[in-house]
Amino acid sequence: MIQFIEDEGYEAVAIPNLNGGEAINPVNGNFRRNWSIKTAEDKPYPDVLVHFRIAAFCAGLGEIGWSKIFLTPEFGPRQRFVLLMTDAELEPDPLYEGKICDRCKLCVKNCAGHAISKDESVKVTIAGRVVEWGKFNPMACEKGLQGGTDKKLNPFIEEYPRRYGYGRAIEGAAGCMRACMVHLEQRKVLKNKFHNPFRTSEPWKIDRKINYELTDEIIRHYEKNQQIEDAMEYMNYSQKDNFGTAKKEKINPLID
Known part of the structure; x- marks a missing residue:
């Protein structure tokens, strides 16, 4: 796509959905002073992280659910996005008019890190539309990804005080992705459908009554x-x- 746009005489650059060396800390939202240098006083810092979910909303792809996960009518929470920025003038698509998230709050109930508020929310106005999601705690999400503090979900809770910062999604996305996907499938609101149910058994838990010797x-x-x-x-x-x-x-x- 980039080559096609450039062949037409316009500039284009792809921005993957990665947490890299941006000036805004993606975990706590802090601005990193002296992290980067502006090319001019009237220009923004060159490595500020773009809000992919808001960009996807502006592109008319779907809506932001209570969990802050982006939901599309095709796949629910099951997708990632890549931004393509260009100076080519493109005809914009309309904002999504449907409703996917029914505020069931199963994302809140099933989150091992208790990272999503049940009552507090964040509201922003985009193109005249008020967009709302549950207040999100990224540090609690990080702990939830490690398994949280529930001994029924985390097999390593008493073994190691710290773990690597990646690659150990013991209980990651239990609420915001999996519980949400099951609920959307049961409501039959997604265009993409499985021949068999997404979940065929109870969610995995550890039986602490068994003595693993x-x-x-x-x-x-x-x-x-x-x-x-x-x-x-x-x-x-x-x-x-x-x-x-x-x-x-x-x-x-x-x-x-």
């Missing part, structure tokens, strides 16, 4: 394969050195 046989197996490491060394390393980043001036808020 680490037997001598298991230990011998790991010793034989030289896969034994000292747990305290790992915990001290993660606490003091923050996985090798302790000496760096800037700490990733998603890890620390």
Whole structure:
């Protein structure tokens, strides 16, 4: 698409939906002073993160649900967006006029991190339309992604005080994505439909009544394969050195 637009004599650039080196911290919303330099006084900082969901709303693709997840009539919460910015004059699509989110608040009920408020909301006016979603706590979402504090959902809650800042979505999207998808499917409001139900059994939980014993046989197996490491060394390393980043001036808020 970019090549096509450029072949027509216009500029175009794609912006992926990634949290990179933007001047606005995507976790807490703080402005990072001296993070970037404006090219001119009347220009914005070059790496301010674009609000993808508001952009998708302006493009007429759907609406923002109570969970702050963007919902489309085709797929509900199951999509990601990429922005394409251009100086070409394009005919805009109208805003989406339908209603997908019915404020069931199942996203609130099923969020392991309790990151979505049930009653408090955020409202913005876009193109004369008031858009509202539940007040969202990104730091609580980060903890929920790690499994939260519910022992029925988090198998590692008592083992490690800290975890890596990525790749451990133990209970990620339990409310805002999965519970929402199940509800929308039951209401039969999505155009894209599965032959079989999205959820065929109860959500996964840990039965803490069962004693998961680490037997001598298991230990011998790991010793034989030289896969034994000292747990305290790992915990001290993660606490003091923050996985090798302790000496760096800037700490990733998603890890620390």
